[in-house]
Amino acid sequence: LVRAKATPNALRLAAMSRKPAETSDAVRDALQRLHRLEVEKDQLLSSLQDELATMANLYIATYQLHSTLDLSRVVRHLRELLGQFVGAEAFAFYLHDVEAADLAPVFCDGIELDKLPRLALTQSIDPKASDRPLSATWIERAYATGEMFVREMDLAYANFDAPVACIPMRIEDRVMGVVVVYLMLAHKQHLLPIDRELFKMLGAHAAPALTAALLYNASKGASSSLLAFENLESPVSARTIPPGRLRK
């Protein structure tokens, strides 16, 4: 950017004070330098625009998520975040059910909730058992390790058994559940850096928002357990994916 201060006028004056051969070389060099600076400026501007778009997405998603203590609104915001900001078509939120010692699906989009299994959190399960969905292993792994799992693959091959991402939801060091993204919208072919940032944001902010809403529910005399999710209204946007797109 400092070099950009060598304005075209200054370069032109410097070139005029030289001999013809030198002048044409100097002009050519100056024009090349100018062109390089233009390219550099465009790249810088483009990367600044990308950064700004990422920051805006993250700020707005976080702001909306924590703007309410109403459980149904928190759930709505989480659905919108995945559906509209990331472009996920089928996803589920699993929370740790302390009493049942398992992971329970509490809400989802693109699939029917009662078709999602509860996942037992015991050491006795053989992860290689042939009748065990691979997705269950990944969900449990994300829960046990607290590490986000994102498949590096063509998104068109994602399905119920091979989800796009499993994102542990944390409150500080404690993992409270897992977000599973099974399928992306058909026109979304690649995950972008911003999607990974949104996944990280979800990992850090979804559990505090859900827990605060459940505690607020309890303060009003309603349930603070996972049963609270059963009383939520059906989402307006909920739809089911055609069977061919969710292979099991």
Add this chain to the structure above:
Amino acid sequence: MSAIEYNCLVVEDSPMMRQLLVFALSRVKHLKVTEADDGVDGLRKLAAGKFDIILTDINMPIMDGLKLVKRVRNDPTHKDTPIIIITTEGSEEDRQRAMQLGANAYITKPIQAPQVIAKVRELLKIDAS
């Protein structure tokens, strides 16, 4: 302070997406954005003022975006107002249906803010500089 030259109506039921669109559009100079949260609210706001461009989602409660496009095209005040559809529906069939009803542009979600800004500028014939 700059004078407002263009009025834009954003019809979107998702508060999160609406806020993102309003933020993106704030980078278009001289553009005032009015928000509506479904098709009926959109029609109400259209009846109360003159808009230069409309951005609308398709899937919304009460009245969806395609019905809104139809109604706008039959409204003498706004029949020529450019309409941009912003939706998660990405099939060619959906796109064609919207364009046949009178939409001027079709953008799929997740949105890229520069793409939305560029389309708004193009339809309003605003110079990017």
